[in-house]
Amino acid sequence: MTTLDSGVDSLADVTSSEDRLRRFLLGLPGVDQVGAEARAATLGTRSIKTTAKAYALDLAISMIDLTTLEGQDTPGKIRALCAKAKRPDPADPTAPQVAAVCVYPDLVATAKHELKGSGISVASVATAFPSGRSSLAIKVQDTKDAVAAGADDVDMVIDRGAFLSGRYGLVFDEITAIREAAGDAHLKVILETGELVTYDNVRRASWLAMLAGADFIKTSTGKVSPAATLPVTLVMLEAVRDYHEATGLHIGVKPAGGIRTAKDAIKYLVTVNETAGPDWLDPELFRFGASSLLNDLLMQRTKLATGNYPGPDYFTLD
Amino acid sequence: MRKTYKLYIGGAFPRSESGRSYVVSNAKGKFLANASQASRKDARDAVVAARKAFTGWHGRTAYNRGQVLYRIAEVMEGRHQQFSAEVSASEGLSISKARAVVDESIDRWVWYAGWADKLAQVVGSSNPVAGPYFDFSLPEATGVVAVLAPQDSSLLGLTSVIAPAIVSGNTVVAVSSFERPLPAITLGEVMATSDVPGGVVNILTGSASEVGPWLASHMDVNAIDLCGIVDPEEATELEIAAADNLKRVRRPAEEDWSADQGMSRLTQYLELKTVWHPIGV
Numbered sequence: 032m033t034t035l036d037s038g039v040d041s042l043a044d045v046t047s048s049e050d051r052l053r054r055f056l057l058g059l060p061g062v063d064q065v066g067a068e069a070r071a072a073t074l075g076t077r078s079i080k081t082t083a084k085a086y087a088l089d090l091a092i093s094m095i096d097l098t099t100l101e102g103q104d105t106p107g108k109i110r111a112l113c114a115k116a117k118r119p120d121p122a123d124p125t126a127p128q129v130a131a132v133c134v135y136p137d138l139v140a141t142a143k144h145e146l147k148g149s150g151i152s153v154a155s156v157a158t159a160f161p162s163g164r165s166s167l168a169i170k171v172q173d174t175k176d177a178v179a180a181g182a183d184d185v186d187m188v189i190d191r192g193a194f195l196s197g198r199y200g201l202v203f204d205e206i207t208a209i210r211e212a213a214g215d216a217h218l219k220v221i222l223e224t225g226e227l228v229t230y231d232n233v234r235r236a237s238w239l240a241m242l243a244g245a246d247f248i249k250t251s252t253g254k255v256s257p258a259a260t261l262p263v264t265l266v267m268l269e270a271v272r273d274y275h276e277a278t279g280l281h282i283g284v285k286p287a288g289g290i291r292t293a294k295d296a297i298k299y300l301v302t303v304n305e306t307a308g309p310d311w312l313d314p315e316l317f318r319f320g321a322s323s324l325l326n327d328l329l330m331q332r333t334k335l336a337t338g339n340y341p342g343p344d345y346f347t348l349d
Numbered sequence: 350m351r352k353t354y355k356l357y358i359g360g361a362f363p364r365s366e367s368g369r370s371y372v373v374s375n376a377k378g379k380f381l382a383n384a385s386q387a388s389r390k391d392a393r394d395a396v397v398a399a400r401k402a403f404t405g406w407h408g409r410t411a412y413n414r415g416q417v418l419y420r421i422a423e424v425m426e427g428r429h430q431q432f433s434a435e436v437s438a439s440e441g442l443s444i445s446k447a448r449a450v451v452d453e454s455i456d457r458w459v460w461y462a463g464w465a466d467k468l469a470q471v472v473g474s475s476n477p478v479a480g481p482y483f484d485f486s487l488p489e490a491t492g493v494v495a496v497l498a499p500q501d502s503s504l505l506g507l508t509s510v511i512a513p514a515i516v517s518g519n520t521v522v523a524v525s526s527f528e529r530p531l532p533a534i535t536l537g538e539v540m541a542t543s544d545v546p547g548g549v550v551n552i553l554t555g556s557a558s559e560v561g562p563w564l565a566s567h568m569d570v571n572a573i574d575l576c577g578i579v580d581p582e583e584a585t586e587l588e589i590a591a592a593d594n595l596k597r598v599r600r601p602a603e604e605d606w607s608a609d610q611g612m613s614r615l616t617q618y619l620e621l622k623t624v625w626h627p628i629g630v
Contacts, residue, residue: 133396256586286363336564339566339567339590339593340393340563340566340568340569340572341568341569342400342567342568342569342594343400343569344568344569345568
């Protein structure tokens with residue numbers, strides 16, 4: 032099943048003018064809301080046990096972007112978070128490392144220093160996160176600052192106001208400008224699906240971001256409710272799959288916010304596998320933006336290893 | 350009407366996650382009702398609910414907790430007839446004897462309710478120390494208490510093991526008598542309608558031998574009452590499992606539920622916190 036009727040040739044020139052871009056995005060087939068929600072609910076009922084569960088838990092840990100995006104963040108908190116990222120379960124060295132640590136731009140240098148040589152990337156939010164309400168010049172500078180401080184990934188937010196009022200060209204140009212400013216850093220584009228209202232908009236925004244050069248599309252900032260949901264992620268995974276069919280490129284997906292339990296994480300992994308395919312079961316192409324999720328995964332891991340139910344008292348606070 | 354009674358977890362009445370139920374018979378072996386048979390995952394969910402409720406319940410003033418316990422007694426009074434019928438059917442007592450048991454259970458709630466704002470004075474102390482400190486000790490709740498309720502005394506026994514745990518601010522996961530769960534189920538309904546915050550008392554019907562080991566080894570349970578375990582070897586096993594996180598364990602013993610309960614259950618689930626407060630020399 033593909034959402035694209037037009038072939039590969041036309042994809043190259045849909046971005047040649049705002050008019051064509053709009054025509055392309057509005058021409059994308061609508062999402063069957065009931066169908067998408069039912070599909071997500073069905074995938075959520077899969078039972079993953081024993082060895083498959085152990086594999087899923089470790090995979091989920093290795094996909095986490097361990098995140099702290101609070102006004103009260105301090106260098107000390109970042110150091111603690113980095114220590115946890117490197118060795119999530121001090122009692123069990125077999126627990127894998129997380130994929131990245133995600134912080135505000137001014138704390139990138141601290142995180143970078145702490146994670147030196149660990150292979151864990153530092154992701155930074157940028158572009159006037161979380162609202163994105165600032166001029167392009169400031170957003171570009173914000174991004175350059177983060178990259179200069181050593182950020183490996185840049186998580187940018189789109190201008191939802193512009194998107195919702197149909198100024199797709201503006202959103203597109205902004206993403207390409209940030210893409211350029213980010214240089215070699217991975218660019219994750221946050222769609223803030225909680226503000227996009229419909230699944231059709233989510234599909235359009237996904238395509239828009241991918242066409243503009245995103246390496247990853249990310250659901251939410253975590254500051255808006257609802258944040259990531261399974262059906263929204265399903266729609267984004269479909270977009271990524273169809274984009275891959277059309278261009279051969281692999282774009283990553285990152286649900287962020289609201290994923291707190293191992294059970295939820297496994298539901299997401301099942302959805303990834305069934306929608307985009309096993310290629311995406313890789314930290315390079317799928318990430319969880321989360322913080323409290325990690326402890327629950329570790330507790331489930333401990334339950335599998337010891338046979339007893341563990342308690343939160345035995346794991347670090349974030 | 351034949352119905353399947355449900356569990357009471359986190360203020361809601363879910364079916365067992367396992368989907369199982371079992372037949373409850375009266376003392377003469379006649380069909381009484383169907384009850385949910387709790388599994389280890391129900392116990393897990395109940396512990397999560399109890400932990401979540403702990404901060405709020407423990408944070409209330411002792412006076413307020415006492416009032417809530419009085420309220421439980423009041424609501425039980427309103428369900429007197431139902432409790433009497435269930436105790437009579439479950440334990441094979443005459444209806445007048447069953448009524449007396451229900452009266453006694455209600456009195457027990459009232460008795461424990463009175464303890465809420467008196468515990469600190471009786472158990473706490475100010476301690477003479479050789480230094481410029483005012484040194485005092487306060488009793489605080491242990492945390493989540495797992496209770497394997499007595500198998501024989503389905504209401505009075507159950508009341509006598511739950512009330513002393515919650516009055517001091519603990520939250521409880523209770524496994525009812527396997528063969529006589531009906532009074533426990535009704536007690537759950539009383540809890541739901543008497544200002545007890547959801548999750549403070551969670552009631553599972555089913556086998557203590559099946560669910561007990563999971564509660565005993567659960568690292569987020571702080572104390573366990575093994576009252577409902579009949580086989581001494583099984584009780585030893587559970588004690589061993591409970592040692593992992595140094596749970597407070599109450600071993601099964603001969604209990605006379607109609608006797609004066611004393612303070613032993615009240616003090617079992619308390620931690621003494623001692624404070625050294627500097628004073629001017």
